[in-house]
Structure formats: structure tokens, C-alpha cells
Amino acid sequence: MKPQLDLNGFQHTFWAALWAPEPAPASAETLPEWQTQPGWQVYRNTVLKGCVDALQANFPAVTTLVGEACFRACALDYVHAHPPRDRRLLCYGDGFPDFLGRCAALVSLPYLPGVARLDWLWNQSHSAAEAPRLWPEDLGGLAAVDLAALRLPLHPATRWAWFADLPIGSLWRAAREHWDDPNPPHWQGDGLLFTRTQDGAVQWQPLSQAAAALLDACARGLPLGVALEQTLEVALRVAPQTDPDAGTNPAPGPDPAQTLHALLSLGVFCRPSVHSPLCPEYPA
Amino acid sequence: MDLTQAAGLGAGLGLKPAHYDAACACSASGLWFEVHPENHLVEGGPRLAWLEAVRERHPLSLHGVSMSLAGPDEPDPLHLERLAALCERVQPALVSEHLAWSVLDGHCAPDLLPIVRNRQALVRLERRIDQVQERLQRRIAIENPSHYLALPGHEWEEADFLNTLARRSGCGLLLDVNNVYVSAHNLGFDPWPVLCAFDPDAVLEIHLAGHHADPQWGERLLIDSHASAVSEGVWRLYQRLIERLGPRPTLIERDGDIPPFADLLLERARAQRGLEDAGWHPLGVAPWHRGGTADAVGQQDSTRWGVQTDAFGGWPA
Numbered sequence: 001m002k003p004q005l006d007l008n009g010f011q012h013t014f015w016a017a018l019w020a021p022e023p024a025p026a027s028a029e030t031l032p033e034w035q036t037q038p039g040w041q042v043y044r045n046t047v048l049k050g051c052v053d054a055l056q057a058n059f060p061a062v063t064t065l066v067g068e069a070c071f072r073a074c075a076l077d078y079v080h081a082h083p084p085r086d087r088r089l090l091c092y093g094d095g096f097p098d099f100l101g102r103c104a105a106l107v108s109l110p111y112l113p114g115v116a117r118l119d120w121l122w123n124q125s126h127s128a129a130e131a132p133r134l135w136p137e138d139l140g141g142l143a144a145v146d147l148a149a150l151r152l153p154l155h156p157a158t159r160w161a162w163f164a165d166l167p168i169g170s171l172w173r174a175a176r177e178h179w180d181d182p183n184p185p186h187w188q189g190d191g192l193l194f195t196r197t198q199d200g201a202v203q204w205q206p207l208s209q210a211a212a213a214l215l216d217a218c219a220r221g222l223p224l225g226v227a228l229e230q231t232l233e234v235a236l237r238v239a240p241q242t243d244p245d246a247g248t249n250p251a252p253g254p255d256p257a258q259t260l261h262a263l264l265s266l267g268v269f270c271r272p273s274v275h276s277p278l279c280p281e282y283p284a
Numbered sequence: 285m286d287l288t289q290a291a292g293l294g295a296g297l298g299l300k301p302a303h304y305d306a307a308c309a310c311s312a313s314g315l316w317f318e319v320h321p322e323n324h325l326v327e328g329g330p331r332l333a334w335l336e337a338v339r340e341r342h343p344l345s346l347h348g349v350s351m352s353l354a355g356p357d358e359p360d361p362l363h364l365e366r367l368a369a370l371c372e373r374v375q376p377a378l379v380s381e382h383l384a385w386s387v388l389d390g391h392c393a394p395d396l397l398p399i400v401r402n403r404q405a406l407v408r409l410e411r412r413i414d415q416v417q418e419r420l421q422r423r424i425a426i427e428n429p430s431h432y433l434a435l436p437g438h439e440w441e442e443a444d445f446l447n448t449l450a451r452r453s454g455c456g457l458l459l460d461v462n463n464v465y466v467s468a469h470n471l472g473f474d475p476w477p478v479l480c481a482f483d484p485d486a487v488l489e490i491h492l493a494g495h496h497a498d499p500q501w502g503e504r505l506l507i508d509s510h511a512s513a514v515s516e517g518v519w520r521l522y523q524r525l526i527e528r529l530g531p532r533p534t535l536i537e538r539d540g541d542i543p544p545f546a547d548l549l550l551e552r553a554r555a556q557r558g559l560e561d562a563g564w565h566p567l568g569v570a571p572w573h574r575g576g577t578a579d580a581v582g583q584q585d586s587t588r589w590g591v592q593t594d595a596f597g598g599w600p601a
Contacts, residue, residue: 005400005402005436005437006404007354007356007399007400007402007404007405007408008356010400010435010437011355011356011385011388011397011399012356012388014397014398015388015393018393018397019393033436034433034434034435034436037432037433037434038432038498038500038501038504038505039431039432039433039470039505040432040433041500042432042498042505042507043395043397043398043432043433046394046395047393047394047395050393050394050395051394054394083391083392083393084391084392084393084394085390085391085392086392087322087350087351087352087360087363087386087387087392088322088323088325088326088350089322089394090322090323090326090331125329126329126330126331127326127327127328127329127331128327128328128329129327129328130328130329156327156328157328157329196329200329200330200333201330202329
């Protein structure tokens with residue numbers, strides 16, 4: 001009786017050949033017969049192309065900046081080094097921004113990892129959970145002492161990044177908004193904020209360093225009073241700088257209260273839990 | 285399968301993001317839509333909102349491509365929980381997966397990899413399908429993938445294997461006519477007897493799609509690309525099949541070189557006419573029951589060049 005082929009053994013052999021850096025030549029004598037058939041390459045090509053397509057879909061600004069051919073070559077290297085671990089390809093590429101920073105071919109483009117990070121933040125915002133938003137008027141009735149003690153939770157769809165040295169937010173916007181002139185209006189650090197509108201679309205706007213500091217502090221769970229102090233420190237430190245985006249920046253000035261109001265108006269926070277003075281049940 | 289919903293399914297379309305608005309607005313009789321759940325297993329945002337908006341107007345089918353039911357790794361419990369939550373949310377008329385595998389040691393290959401149809405595979409698949417059906421509390425359908433390789437060690441023909449799996453697990457079958465056509469061409473067999481060998485009582489859904497000749501090997505190797513209209517050869521097989529089986533919910537898959545929605549509707553209308561000529565009417569299907577009739581063990585979209593990546597493009601920024 002012919003012995004049964006071990007399914008796991010076959011699958012491990014198949015898998016190793018599928019992910020080999022280079023396809024084995026069909027003439028190699030040690031290959032299983034099925035690896036010499038024309039159809040074998042269909043599986044290998046489909047898997048690799050599927051992974052690269054997913055990365056290209058997940059990092060559109062990077063693709064725009066480096067061009068499709070360059071992107072796909074780098075992406076293929078990433079695929080071999082880091083195959084997907086999540087069955088949802090929309091979640092593939094969390095290590096791609098750092099990987100781009102290690103690509104020798106891209107060393108002349110130091111902003112690419114940051115641009116990739118913004119693509120990734122857009123994806124995260126796009127897929128984040130729903131939650132009731134906190135608006136400026138919700139804080140209107142609070143006593144100053146309660147306001148200072150408040151710990152504001154961020155809305156699940158809120159994402160942001162501040163880049164100290166490079167105009168990565170502008171470069172990302174130029175790519176995603178298809179600016180006629182892709183050169184940023186300045187060559188200094190900037191930031192970007194992602195939120196979702198009421199109808200679910202991801203929106204973005206320039207973010208000041210002070211606003212980024214406020215968001216960072218709130219994300220660390222600091223009371224609002226402490227978070228605003230930190231915001232003021234940053235705002236005073238950078239105040240001498242000219243902000244070319246002042247017209248659309250949610251936090252154009254050094255006043256932390258203005259910064260907070262601008263962020264609240266964009267819906268970056270969600271309503272706190274029942275242990276907050278914002279809730280009718282408080283104090284319990 | 286949701287008995288009430290599935291009863292009204294005529295000819296459906298694979299749903300592409302670019303067509304969401306047109307899909308919502310369309311009111312063709314018997315129309316339904318199918319998506320890959322992997323593209324909607326998120327916590328919130330537009331992907332879920334758009335799916336729910338379509339679901340408010342049309343029946344939905346969730347056609348999984350990543351469960352890896354035949355793979356060495358045990359099914360990912362988190363993935364199954366996410367799928368169960370999506371089923372709870374959109375109440376699909378149909379849920380389906382593939383006779384394939386795609387995960388090993390926690391890594392995922394976005395494709396439908398072939399299996400050896402032996403006893404080990406049958407036992408493994410039966411147990412895992414049971415696990416999925418138990419968690420989802422519904423019958424699922426398993427699809428025959430396209431084949432590109434003649435593999436050694438099969439103990440069953442594909443139809444017999446799937447029929448046996450259906451009897452033992454209580455699952456249904458999703459019969460992809462284009463996959464049989466492509467496999468028959470690539471491996472050198474007559475597709476019609478194979479289509480006839482599938483248990484009519486188990487076939488819950490039919491898939492139709494287009495294929496291409498391989499760029500390197502030409503007509504010698506057909507690729508299940510889903511990037512063209514359904515071929516005339518596949519239409520002829522489909523017509524004969526539904527004359528034999530009677531009408532079944534029929535889906536036209538299109539994942540590449542996607543035409544305007546109106547063009548897809550025209551192609552879909554051809555399937556709908558075929559179903560109506562074959563006596564399409566509200567379909568009664570037995571509800572899922574665990575295990576089915578156990579018999580002795582005696583005796584496996586596919587979207588080539590991008591299994592689930594198709595639905596990633598076109599999301600509005």
C-alpha cells in the first residue's frame with residue numbers, strides 16, 4: 001500500500017519554496033516534481049504581488065514620492081524580510097516606515113520614514129472605533145479647579161505626529177493632495193493631525209508643536225492643568241519662530257487655551273468615563 | 285446560511301469600493317453583494333459604515349479568503365471572533381471560505397494554496413469547519429479553488445472530497461464554475477463531469493468570473509484573474525449546470541480592470557436571466573445542523589494576482 005503523503009510535510013516544503021528569496025531553477029534535480037510545473041510560479045507570484053499590492057495601497061504617499069517602480073522594489077524586500085502576520089492586509093506594514101529608514105537605496109530621502117508613518121496613521125484613523133466626541137461647549141460649565149483636574153481621553157480616530165527637523169507633514173500633504181508644486185512651502189519641522197469627520201472621512205491639518213505637546217500630554221493621561229502648562233512651555237520656546245501655516249493651524253498662537261479650543265473643535269477628544277466631572281453622575 | 289435572506293438571492297456582484305454608491309442605489313430584482321470580510325474586520329470607520337449602508341438595501345455575502353482551514357496552524361481565535369462580530373453586525377445571507385490554506389507559523393500568504401486531498405486533510409477540515417459553524421451558529425459554504433499544479437498523493441477527486449466534507453461537517457459548497465474550467469484546462473480533464481459530480485443538495489452558491497492566459501505560458505496555463513468578463517465557455521457550463529441543479533444564488537466576481545458598475549450590471553443580468561429561465565424562485569435551504577450525517581472515512585476567489593488586495597484600492601482619502 002502506498003504510504004500516505006504527510007500533509008504537514010508537504011505544506012512546509014511548499015511554504016519554504018514559496019518564500020525563498022529566489023525561485024529555484026526548474027532544472028534542479030532535487031526539486032519535487034510539482035515545483036518544475038509551469039503552474040508553480042503562479043502561487044509564488046500571486047503571494048508576492050499580493051503583499052506588495054497591499055503595501056502600495058497602505059502607503060500611497062510614499063508611492064507618490066518615490067515612484068511606483070522604486071516603491072515596489074523596496075516593498076518586495078520588505079515582504080521577504082517581514083511576511084504578513086495579520087490576515088487583514090489593511091493591517092500589513094507596521095514595520096515598513098522603519099524599514100524604509102534602513103534601505104540603503106533611499107538614504108538620500110531622510111523624510112521617507114516619516115511620510116510612511118503618516119500613511120500608517122491615516123490607516124489607523126480610518127479604521128478606528130467610533131466614540132462620542134467632546135466639543136468645546138461641553139467644558140463650558142466646569143469650574144476652573146475641575147477643568148484643571150480633568151483627564152481628557154483622545155478619540156480613537158485621533159492620530160498625530162510632530163517632526164522636529166523636516167517638513168514631513170507638508171511633504172505628505174503634497175503627495176496626498178497632489179500639489180502641482182510638491183516642494184513644501186518651508187524646510188523646517190512640522191506636524192500633522194488626523195481626525196475623522198462626523199460622516200467618517202479622515203481629515204488632516206497642520207499641527208503646531210504646542211498642539212502636539214498638548215496631545216502627547218493628554219495621551220499620557222496627565223490632568224489638563226499639567227498638560228496645558230507643558231503646552232505653554234513649548235509654545236513659549238517656539239514662539240519666536242514664524243509659522244507659515246498660521247492661517248489654518250489649529251493652534252497658531254502661544255495661548256494654550258486657544259490650542260485646546262482648536263483641538264476640541266476638531267473632535268480630537270472623546271467624552272470621558274463616568275468618573276469625570278463632565279458626566280451627570282459625577283460626583284458619584 | 286440565513287434561510288430567510290438566502291431565499292431571495294438571484295444573481296449578485298462582488299462589491300468594489302468604487303461602486304458603493306451605485307450599489308446602494310440599485311434596485312434590480314434578486315440582486316445581492318459579496319465582500320471579503322477581511323477588508324471590513326475593523327473597529328469602526330468608513331469600511332464598516334459603507335458595508336452597513338449597502339446591507340440596509342441588499343442581502344450580503346461574506347466570502348472569506350484567509351481562514352486557512354486546511355493549514356498546519358490552528359485557526360486564529362481572534363480572527364474567528366472578529367468574523368463572528370461582523371456576522372452579528374451585518375447579518376449576512378451567506379458565509380463562505382475556501383478549500384485551501386494560507387497561514388504557517390503565524391505568517392500569512394495572501395493566496396489560496398493547494399492541499400493534498402487525503403484523510404489527514406479531511407479530518408482536519410471537518411474539525412475546523414465544525415468549529416467555525418459552531419461559533420457562527422450557521423452553515424458555511426466551502427469553495428473549490430482553481431488549480432495550477434498536478435500534485436501527488438490525492439486520495440479523493442475534488443468533488444468527492446468536498447461532497448464527503450459536506451456530509452461529515454454539515455457545511456454547504458460554493459461551486460466556482462470558472463475555477464473548474466481553469467483547473468480542467470490546466471490539468472487536462474473535462475470540466476462537465478466534474479461539475480456534475482458535486483452533490484446538488486450541498487451546492488448553496490455558484491461563482492462566475494473571468495480568466496486570462498498566463499503572460500509567459502500563454503493558453504497552456506489559464507489564470508483565474510477575475511480581471512475580465514466571464515468567458516463564453518464558462519457561461520455555457522453555467523447554463524447547463526443550472527438546468528441540471530436548478531437555480532442557485534450566483535455571483536459574478538470582478539477584481540481587476542474593473543469596469544463601470546453599469547457594465548457589471550449587464551453581465552449580472554445575463555446570470556439573472558439564466559436563473560429565471562431555470563425557474564428561479566425564493567429558495568428553500570435546510571438550516572445548518574451540527575455534524576450532518578457522519579459516514580465512514582473511506583476512501584480542497586481565488587483571485588490570482590491579488591486575492592484580497594483588490595478591495596484595498598479606491599478608498600476615498
